[in-house]
Amino acid sequence: MNIKRANWRLALVVVCASLLAGACGGDDNGTGPPAPLPGQLTVNVSTSGSPGAAFKLTVTGDGISSPVKVGTSHQLYTFASGDTLKAAVIGTVSTGELLKFSVPDVNRASSYRVTLNEVAGSDNALLPLGSFSVSVSQ
Numbered sequence: 001m002n003i004k005r006a007n008w009r010l011a012l013v014v015v016c017a018s019l020l021a022g023a024c025g026g027d028d029n030g031t032g033p034p035a036p037l038p039g040q041l042t043v044n045v046s047t048s049g050s051p052g053a054a055f056k057l058t059v060t061g062d063g064i065s066s067p068v069k070v071g072t073s074h075q076l077y078t079f080a081s082g083d084t085l086k087a088a089v090i091g092t093v094s095t096g097e098l099l100k101f102s103v104p105d106v107n108r109a110s111s112y113r114v115t116l117n118e119v120a121g122s123d124n125a126l127l128p129l130g131s132f133s134v135s136v137s138q
Contacts, residue, residue: 007028036105041136043087043098043114051094051133052119057134059085059101061112066102074098094123098134112136 015031043059045052069076074091076099088096103112116134119127 039106048073054120056118
């Protein structure tokens with residue numbers, strides 16, 4: 001009778017261990033999070049009013065490097081310190097890309113923030129920031 005009881009306990013331990021192991025597997029089918037994918041992200045602008053001709057902005061996030069201009073007629077001036085990139089883009093844009101920058105993982109694009117600090121029109125007069133929208137995308 002002790003052998004039957006020992007076998008029953010062993011079977012119970014095996015079943016419980018199997019259930020516990022299955023519960024710890026998660027929903028990722030064993031693949032885990034995606035590997036970091038280095039690349040470039042883009043700062044975009046759009047406006048409901050007059051196009052801007054000069055943009056002053058700040059981008060924050062981990063590992064920002066190598067900012068580059070996107071328009072052949074644009075000028076780009078940058079200053080980077082830590083996880084902050086300050087940039088001035090000179091060139092007329094109403095909707096489109098302002099600049100690109102390199103990051104360690106483009107899959108984390110949503111963790112980067114861009115703030116539009118000032119916009120001037122072609123006459124150098126400041127334009128209302130409320131008519132402009134900026135974003136970061138892949």
